[in-house]
Amino acid sequence: IETLVRTAKVGFVFPKSVHNLNPHxxxxxxxxxxxxxxxxxxTHQLPRSLSPSEPEFVIDDGHFxxxxxxxCVDSGWLTCQTExxxxxxxxxxxxxxxxxxxxxxxxxxxxxxxEGFEExxxxxxxxxxxxxxTLETSMISxxxxxxxxxxxxxxxxxxxxxxxxxxxxxxxxxxLELTFEFFEEDLSETVVxxxxxxxxxxxxxxLSSSFVESGKDQGVVTLPxxxxxxxxxxxxxxxDYLVTRPIQGFQCDMRQSFTKYWKKRSALDVGHRxxxxxLAPKHHKIRENTIASFLSAANHGAAYVEFDVHLSxxxxxxxxxxxxxxISIKKNSMVLxxxxxxxxxxxxxxxxxxRLTSHSFTIFQAVPDHVGFNxxxxxxxxxxxxxxxxxxxxxxxxNQFLDIILTCVLQNAGNRRIIFSCFDPDVCxxxxxxxxxYPILFLTQGVTDLYPELMDIRCQSTKIAMSFxxxxxxxxxxxxxxxxxxxxxxxxxxQSKGLVVFCWGxxxxxxxxxxxxxxxxxxxxxxxxxxxxxxxxxxxxxQSLVGxxxxxxxxxxxxxxxxxxxxxxxxxxxxxxKGTAAKS
Numbered sequence: 215i216e217t218l219v220r221t222a223k224v225g226f227v228f229p230k231s232v233h234n235l236n237p238h239x240x241x242x243x244x245x246x247x248x249x250x251x252x253x254x255x256x257t258h259q260l261p262r263s264l265s266p267s268e269p270e271f272v273i274d275d276g277h278f279x280x281x282x283x284x285x286c287v288d289s290g291w292l293t294c295q296t297e298x299x300x301x302x303x304x305x306x307x308x309x310x311x312x313x314x315x316x317x318x319x320x321x322x323x324x325x326x327x328x329e330g331f332e333e334x335x336x337x338x339x340x341x342x343x344x345x346x347x348t349l350e351t352s353m354i355s356x357x358x359x360x361x362x363x364x365x366x367x368x369x370x371x372x373x374x375x376x377x378x379x380x381x382x383x384x385x386x387x388x389x390l391e392l393t394f395e396f397f398e399e400d401l402s403e404t405v406v407x408x409x410x411x412x413x414x415x416x417x418x419x420x421l422s423s424s425f426v427e428s429g430k431d432q433g434v435v436t437l438p439x440x441x442x443x444x445x446x447x448x449x450x451x452x453x454d455y456l457v458t459r460p461i462q463g464f465q466c467d468m469r470q471s472f473t474k475y476w477k478k479r480s481a482l483d484v485g486h487r488x489x490x491x492x493l494a495p496k497h498h499k500i501r502e503n504t505i506a507s508f509l510s511a512a513n514h515g516a517a518y519v520e521f522d523v524h525l526s527x528x529x530x531x532x533x534x535x536x537x538x539x540x541i542s543i544k545k546n547s548m549v550l551x552x553x554x555x556x557x558x559x560x561x562x563x564x565x566x567x568x569r570l571t572s573h574s575f576t577i578f579q580a581v582p583d584h585v586g587f588n589x590x591x592x593x594x595x596x597x598x599x600x601x602x603x604x605x606x607x608x609x610x611x612x613n614q615f616l617d618i619i620l621t622c623v624l625q626n627a628g629n630r631r632i633i634f635s636c637f638d639p640d641v642c643x644x645x646x647x648x649x650x651x652y653p654i655l656f657l658t659q660g661v662t663d664l665y666p667e668l669m670d671i672r673c674q675s676t677k678i679a680m681s682f683x684x685x686x687x688x689x690x691x692x693x694x695x696x697x698x699x700x701x702x703x704x705x706x707x708x709q710s711k712g713l714v715v716f717c718w719g720x721x722x723x724x725x726x727x728x729x730x731x732x733x734x735x736x737x738x739x740x741x742x743x744x745x746x747x748x749x750x751x752x753x754x755x756x757q758s759l760v761g762x763x764x765x766x767x768x769x770x771x772x773x774x775x776x777x778x779x780x781x782x783x784x785x786x787x788x789x790x791x792k793g794t795a796a797k798s
Contacts, residue, residue, distance in 0.1 A: 249385070251346055252290030256281060257471040288474055289687055291650040292460040295346060296387035298422060299643075300326065300380045301454040302372055305671045309372065310396075314441075314448035317415060321399040325369025326351070326380045329391035347384040352685050353377070356677040359685040368397040368413060377672055377682075387457065390422035394451060396439060416441050418451050431457040431613050432640065456640055459613050461648040464621045472632075473646065473653050474689060476714045481732045484518040484588050484716070484740040485511025487535060505580045512585040518633065519585060520718075520740050521577075523619055524592035525610060530560040531622050533577065537592065537604035541566050554606055578626040586631030588716075588740070590657070591619065591645070593638040598667040616644050624649065635692050635716075639672045639682055646688050653689035655716055656682060660697035664719075676701070680708050690714030692740070695721040698731065705734045716740060 256262070258281050279287035302309040302324065312318055328349055352361045353370065354377040372378060384390060398413040418437040425431070434454050438447045487507065508519045522535045532555070539558070540550040555563070577587075593612075595603040609615075623632060634645050634654040645654045658679035659665050668674060672682045676698070679691045690713035698704055698717055708715045716738035721727050723742050731739060 249294045251293055251295055251383075254279075254287050254289055255468060256286060257288040257474070258282075258284065258286045259470070259475065288471060288650070291466060292383075292458065292647050293466075294460060295383050295385050296460070297458040297647055298382045298384065298387060298390070298392075298425070299456040299458070300382075300392065300420070301456070302378045302451070303376070303454065303671055304372075304374045305669050307452070308374075309452045310439075310449065311452075312439075312449035317398065317448055320415075321371065322415075323366075323369045323371045323397040323399050323413075324378075325365050325367075325395045325397070327393045327395060328382065329393060347382065347386070347390075350381045352379045352381065354379070354672065354678065354681045354685050356675060356681065359681040361685060369395060371399055375671070377678075388423050388426050392420040392422060394418040394420075394437070394439075394453075414442055416448050420453065425455065425457055431459070431611060456643070457613075458644050458647050461620055462617045464617075464624055464649075466624075466650045468650070471650050473650060474687065475653070476689065476737070478737075481736045482517040482738040483515060484520050484738055485514075485516040486520050486718070486722075486740050486742050487522070505577060508577065508581050508585070512582060517586055518588045518631070518738070519581070520588040520590060520635075522590045522592045525556065525615060525618060526560040526563060527557055528559040528561075529614075529618055531619050532560065532563065534563075535592075537594065537606060539563070539566070554604065556606075556609065578628070578630065583628060583630050586633065587627075588633045588635060588738075589619075589623065591616070591634060591636040591638075591641050593636060593641050595637055595673075596669040598669050600669070601666075612640065612644060616641065616648060620645065620649055624651065627652075633689070637668075637673065639670065639686075642682075642688055643686055646686055653714075655690050655692040655714070656686075656688060657692045657718070658694065660694045662694055662696045664694075664696055676704050676708075680704075680711060680713060683708075683713050684711055690716070690737070692716040692718055692738075695719040695727065695731070698736075699727060702730070702734050705731070705736055709735065709737075714738075 256279055260282070262281055279285050310322060310324075312320070326349065328347060348363070350361060350363050351365055351370065352359060355373070355375050370378065382390070382392075394417060395414060396416045396418070398415050416439045418439045420435065420437055424435065432455065434452060437451050437453060439449045439451055440446070441448050485508070508521070511519050521533050523531055523533055524537070526532050534555060536555070538552045538554050540552055542548070542550050558566070581587075593615075594606045594609045596607075597603070632652045634652060635657050636642050636645070636654065637657040637659070639656060642654050642656045645652075656679055658673060658676055659668070660676040660679070661674070672678055676691070676693050679693070683689075683691050691708060693704065693708075693715060695717045696719055699721060705715050714737045717731060717736055718740040720742075722731075722739055728739055728741065
């Protein structure tokens, strides 16, 4: 076992009955027998195994991360520590606003420093907490990402196209002093000889206790920038923050991890909302997001079914696509009122006969285990013009929201394949940090005229979505087919960066588009119209016209009303039987 503080060999006593342990991980003692922080660990699908024959023994069978000649290491998850993220970006407006005339035209570099622990001569709980506090800086843009555990003496410059983020892991999230140091990048004055901080013009201080006092785990704070040499402000800085806490009510183990595991194969077919959207053109007769819809998609060959999950007012996980539903107060009234789903209890939703699948865990019982679930975690989005999806500017506490849904899935999924996905990058980040078993895909609409542009710069292009996925070490992206069809090279580019690529959108309902995407090596296709049956020329060559007539009658009897024939391939065959075929 390797620790973060120093490399050491630690002895464990295993009983003879213990098998299939993972003896290789990097950990850190955070102050108690039940407070262990996992930094990195081996995630081989066939892990090292121990078969003790003695009460005690020493094992040293190779190098950390390498087993049977294969290197497979993943980052840890939040066990007992809290993660605080501070972000500076131009999504809404420039994060730094200068009021001091002297610095109006200056460019600044920023460095974050951590304070809050007094030096102890002897080891104490506070000193152990200081030992377990880490800081990492990352910068994300269209051109790629950078991740660093240290910062230059004068920090990093802010760029309009860049998302700059500071990630702090700590055992004492309520007792940190976070100080932003501002350095003038283009010095307008002569640097003072012997100045240990040349160009240093000011500081802005943030106390982590303010997050607790606000009662919010995410938000924006505006801090005054205080001049270095005088008690006056020279401007202000706008800091976006996110606090992620360990999952409550469930403890992850190390039996198996699929967070970054992917077996390359031909493109997987994923049934959108089961057998397809009810609102889609030429929709299937089975209602979307129902068990019947999921079973229909599975029976038609879907490897996964995709559906949306969020919470009712009484915090019950539900399967429903929209953030709102329409209700009428009077029985026969034609006047409908749009109500947020989050404001209705589960029982109220059932009484209103909203098109709702019951508790989400019942799906695990009703759908065969061989059918995988692509679970979209429903969250609100803000558009570039400042408006909000479904006019909802407030939603659940993100930590609570995810703890409930993740616990439900982790307790009920069994051996079923699970892939999470979400349009909100912060949700993707939290899912990755809270558990170590299931992967998540970052859903992105990319550059398109079909939907309003989103506020968050991480959501504005497929290129930056790739950088975000790499930076957060998640499985990959689920891109909008509209942009992929215009930039097919994105598929190979993302895969060359170690990312899995799914795609979604109405363009996937076109057979020719799906063929193009398959040829480019797409990993997964999410689409509707599972009642469409594709008949290839090879099939027709082996069947008589009578057999074709019988097949069509059978399909019509089963209410499968969309039969797609690739006429570019079979027109010769059909032309020779034009009259009879038309009658059939």
